[in-house]
Amino acid sequence: MSQSPACPRIGVYVCHCGMNIAKQVAVEAVTEFAARLPGVAVARHYKFMCSDPGQELIQQDIKESGLERVVVASCSPLLHEATFRKACAAGGLNPFCFQMANIREQVAWVTADKGRATSKAKALIAAAVERVSRAQPLERKRLAVGDKVVIVGGGIAGIHAALTIADAGKKVYLVEREPTIGGHMAKFDKTFPTLDCAACILTPKMSSVKNHPNIELMSYSEVEKVEGFAGNFKITIQKKPRYVHEELCVGCGECVDACVFPKAKFPSEFDEGLALRKPVYMPFPQATPAVVVIDPNTCLQLTKGKCKQKCVEACQRGAIDLKQEPEQVEVEAAAVIVATGFKTFDPRGLPQYGYGRYGNVYTSLEVERMVNASGPTGGEVVLKDGAKPRSVAIIHCVGSRDKKTHPWCSRVCCMYSLKLAHLVKERSGADVFSFYIDMRTPGKGYEEFYDRLLEEGVHFIRGRVSHITDWAMTKAEEGKLVVSAEDSLIGVTRRIPVDMVILSVGLEPQPDAQEVRKKFNISCSQEGWFLERHPKLAPVATFTDGVWIAGACQGPKDIPDTVAQAGAAASEALALIDKGYVEIEPNTAEVDPEACSGCKTCLGMCPYHAIRRDEEKGVAVVNEALCKGCGTCVAACPSGAISQHMFTDDEIYQELEGILSYV
Amino acid sequence: MPGLQIQRRVKYQEELDADFPRRVADMPGAADLNRCIQCGTCSATCPVSSFMDLTPRRVVAMTRAGFKEEVLRSNTIWLCASCYSCTVECPKGIKITDVMYALKRLAIQERAYPRHFPTPVLAREFFHKVRQTGRSNEGQIATVMILKTNPLKLLRQIPLGLKLLVKGRMSLWTEKMSGNKRQLQDLLDYMDTHKELR
Amino acid sequence: MRFLYYPGCSLKSSGRAYEESLLAVFARLQFPLEELPEWNCCGATAYMGIDEKKAFVLAARNLALAEQHGDGQPVHLVAPCAACYLVLLKTQKYMVEYKPIGRAISDALKSVGLKYRGQVKIRHPLDVLIKEVGLERIRAAVSRPLEGMKIACYYGCQVVRPFAEFDDPHDPMSMDDLLRACGAETVDWPCKVRCCGAMLTGTVEEVGQRRSYMILHEAMRRGVDAVATACPLCQFNLECFQGPMSRRYRDQVEMSVAYFTQIVGKAMGLDERTLGMHRLFIPLRQPPALLGTSHDC
Amino acid sequence: MSEQVPVGQPPDWEPRIVAFFCNWCTYTASDLAGVSRMTYAPNTRVIRVMCSGRIDPQFVLMALRQGADGVLIGGCHPGDCHYQEGNYKCLRRFAMLKHYLAAMGIDDPRVRLEWIAASEGDKVQRVTNDMVQRIKQLGPLKLEPVCQPGCRAMAGDQPSVGNRAVAADI
């Protein structure tokens, strides 16, 4: 067959994807169809195109049949375009002489009727064949990358990632919006399933962060703006005024004692409101940095503008500065790791559980503080009146597995409920009743932990609690909180009077997840968790190169999984830095000076100011290094002078024609 | 509406016997009761669970939760044939057969078994016979049992008894233990007098 | 090593054929079993339901006697009745596992001048035949191989469950191996260890007999000539209620149910009376090939 | 509810819809619909562009001219554009295009702009089904096949697949 440039030799490969595609699409028929399309020299179908033999098939045909263009009809290009481009390159073909037809995600998986799925697949393949005939060989450009990483969120995820990267000798900016790092884990006394002391394993890591020469800890700070791209981000960080000079304060606490408020008066955020603090305070003894902070909402000077400022007087180091202003810092980073964690469900949304109405209904997080030896009660489990509870109910799945709140399983609450059952029993000797829907304990040593709790004699009742009430129906219920549930394993409804109720609240995305996501140009799942590139194969990558996610911001998870992800994100960031460069997709715009009328329409279109006018020649010129390939200018040019590589008008019209020439 | 049976099905905590699970768990073999994960393997493997009012799994759950009345009055503990299937299959190593024994004993102690229910009666007969003679006599025990529980049935059993007699498989006199019968009785009496042993 | 024989109450009454055939087979194999003198009831199932400790003490007395009998030598106590076998094993085990039980039993034994140090090994005849005698010796003793005879081995509950270690509790094979060594064919069937109804056949007939019926029904469906048992209660339940069962379930139930020792004895050419064959309600069905012919010469 | 087939329309007629989806949001969403196995009407054929800002109104007109019965444009929600504001530009062009289409007598539901975020797989399903439904009610789009500059298929300088090999396969 003769090879004319107008009609290059095309190879078409139809993937079965096991049965994923083959079940809905008649792959043989589609292949026969493809074989008869103009320019197609080879058409094959194969079980798994992305597998090694599948890729070799392409390489071999390029070499043996002299293919000049390749079309693979398989899954989404977002998944495997890179794979097949590499295969083409390995076969000696320019990787951009390639086109993918998405017949899995957009055909086989979404089409009920087999016949119509087959037709749609044919149309998409016809389109790809038409389009690829117009494809042009292109070159990728390389850009050098920096060697610094910004990590957002100083929970265990952020801390672990920061230490990993810093230990590898790279600079880390750890941005935490609270006055201290530590996240949720810092609040716990013990962690399941080993019951090792949270502080014992966390605080050494926290102080390593503070002391590490490669880590710049930016607490009480938030990311304002992110510009740039993988390898070369420019990030603006806003430092909130602490009203204390961090570098001067040594955390002696003199100022706290001296404050005009003689007694702590305001609910402590760190202690979930179970303890009180002054306007100037240290969140908790091991806070990192070990520096006080002055709360602008309660400090007299900062609210009323009038105070004796005893604190200022007390500080011998002159660390307090009530006039401190927010500060903006701009840093460069090659990579970003977002590790902003989660928030617990607010049970006020479920009034039937009486949180906020009955004093002795607590959230799990409050009880975490209560059982903490350095917490507000010194580790004692006590009721509001100071007495020890004789019986305690723990309610699982509060705000989880419920269409009305959150449909998902929060994954850690079964385990932490078991942990709290153990701690409460140990500290108070109370009878503990645990109400669960399913006991979810998948993890190393987790089922064994459940077994241990069973043995300890916690009363497990399978049934979701309908309500908690102080309406007594019997003598024994008087003065108690009564928990109502069907004991679904025994088959009767039960009312159990208890002194204290713990609500095992679920995990939900941070309330500002949407704003954070926009800043970093990453996506959220429907529920609001940050979206990973692939749930199995790229769990810490995002769709934005150079931005990784780790920990509970990606979905509910426990500390072991969080740390695993943090390690993964850190090593992916390090891999990028180590590689030293990024490759830029050659989908940039180009102006044809012959056609350009110099009207300047395009200049205002480009969000990246990538186009300027060559005053001498009177035409527009695109700066390839700045162009990100959106194509907006192309659509705008009245003279049709701009084209976008990989998305030329020609290619798109061709694709359109392919689609419409076939039903 | 006539015929509509209405029963209160809620259980108040004070109606339960908080001590009951401990009493059961204190008996040999029943200690692991709490570790039950309610998987139901015991009920599924039990050859007679299809006739039980409470499946073995529910017996475990209810025992553990203190449903003493319901458990001791259930037919389950008497239907248990001691086949040990459940004990072998239980993923948590709970000796359910022993739990059933423990419950039988408690039911007898508390006189909470169905009147005229043959099994407890049979057990008592057996008990007396062994004390007298050191050995049991199946034929005699069975006869007494039937007389005490369902005398009419005895008539139906006559042909079988006769046949056994003819084949030499049943004797009307009791085979007695040779030798030191006193020793055996002393042994049993010792257990009675030393209540602290139980 | 001494092998003492613990008959238990059943082998002296309803299970007499078991004792007769067992002793005859062991004698033929020149493996003498000596009856434990002065033994008493093992305490068995029903007793557990009234007074567990007394049940244990009953069993323990037998163990103490056996140990005494050994004069310091290891003693094997062979208990053919499944219930006896289980109770003896259970007593031995619980005496060690549950300290209070162990202590109470020891004290009681002491009060009558007995002592048990745990030196007795409790064995089931199937265990002894396979592990001590060995299939080789058994094959050698077979004079009239049971060619063409198809047997369903029924182990029942308590022989391999829950304490025995000589065979698999789900799919025991010892009896199958034994009868195959005797030339018979054995079937792979799902009822080997399913419960026969135990005491319920007499106490709660509708429950107990249904168990037995289902087992026999399956045996008939699989076209066997006989069901071989290793427990007097199983044998009794499966054989003696076939009449009532046939009426209750409107299904003619007729199936030979014999002790495995009777069948082994047959293969060894032992005399019918010695094997207690005359005590069976339903004579052991034999394939025509075996009738009348004699391989003895 | 039975579907009403408008008079004069072949009973087995199925509308053809061309969809231009931006790479970052809507194309990802339609992948998500696939991953979530949400079945929907197979009438749409997606053309992927990097940004909805790349969509030239010409593309839409060309699609209609070449036989599409409808065109769906999908982009990121306002404020979410991967390229900051390409979707606003798209919106502006779309408004203009609508005027033009109205003048040409093309019914409103045939050309539709939807903001569909990467997480909104269900919206892809909903919008597609709804659009197919509406266009079915309108029946096939009948345009005078006027040949325009740039319409190479019509001008005959390019062999159309439909005209040649494929026809027999349908």
Ligand SMILES: Cc1cc2nc3c(=O)[nH]c(=O)nc-3n(C[C@H](O)[C@H](O)[C@H](O)COP(=O)(O)OP(=O)(O)OC[C@H]3O[C@@H](n4cnc5c(N)ncnc54)[C@H](O)[C@@H]3O)c2cc1C
């Ligand atoms: C009651 C309870 C008990 C638990 N017990 C256990 C247990 O025993 N064992 C176990 O393995 N797991 C347990 N977990 C789960 C555990 O809390 C999580 O796995 C872990 O905290 C996740 O860590 P993280 O770093 O991803 O998130 P977080 O701990 O939530 O940390 C996120 C950090 O990011 C900061 N941040 C958030 N947004 C921003 C922003 N925009 N800019 C800057 N900083 C930001 C936050 O202030 C916080 O410091 C428990 C959870 C709960 C609710």
Ligand SMILES: Cc1cc2nc3c(=O)[nH]c(=O)nc-3n(C[C@H](O)[C@H](O)[C@H](O)COP(=O)(O)OP(=O)(O)OC[C@H]3O[C@@H](n4cnc5c(N)ncnc54)[C@H](O)[C@@H]3O)c2cc1C
């Ligand atoms: C039936 C089944 C279904 C599953 N379905 C899913 C699912 O749908 N989704 C999901 O997320 N997970 C699923 N899983 C879990 C999934 O299989 C595991 O998470 C995953 O396979 C773990 O990968 P791995 O590489 O750690 O181990 P493996 O897949 O076990 O790979 C280990 C490799 O190491 C090799 N190897 C072992 N020892 C040596 C040695 N000494 N030297 C050299 N090589 C060695 C082995 O040959 C093997 O190739 C499923 C598991 C099973 C059993």
Ligand code: SF4
């Ligand atoms: S190429 Fe895509 S469609 Fe084909 S086997 Fe691989 S994943 Fe499946």
Ligand code: SF4
């Ligand atoms: S601000 Fe001054 S007084 Fe207060 S803790 Fe810091 S160093 Fe001490």
Ligand code: SF4
């Ligand atoms: S300014 Fe006044 S109120 Fe504020 S921290 Fe200092 S002493 Fe306290």
Ligand code: SF4
């Ligand atoms: S982990 Fe347990 S408590 Fe938490 S939502 Fe899931 S099932 Fe409910």
Ligand code: SF4
């Ligand atoms: S394609 Fe987009 S980024 Fe590139 S020059 Fe044009 S408008 Fe600017």
Ligand code: SF4
């Ligand atoms: S819009 Fe087109 S014609 Fe106008 S300056 Fe830009 S490239 Fe030239």
Ligand code: SF4
């Ligand atoms: S021992 Fe009793 S409860 Fe257990 S399976 Fe056998 S009959 Fe059922």
Ligand code: SF4
């Ligand atoms: S088999 Fe064991 S764990 Fe399962 S329900 Fe029965 S007793 Fe409980």
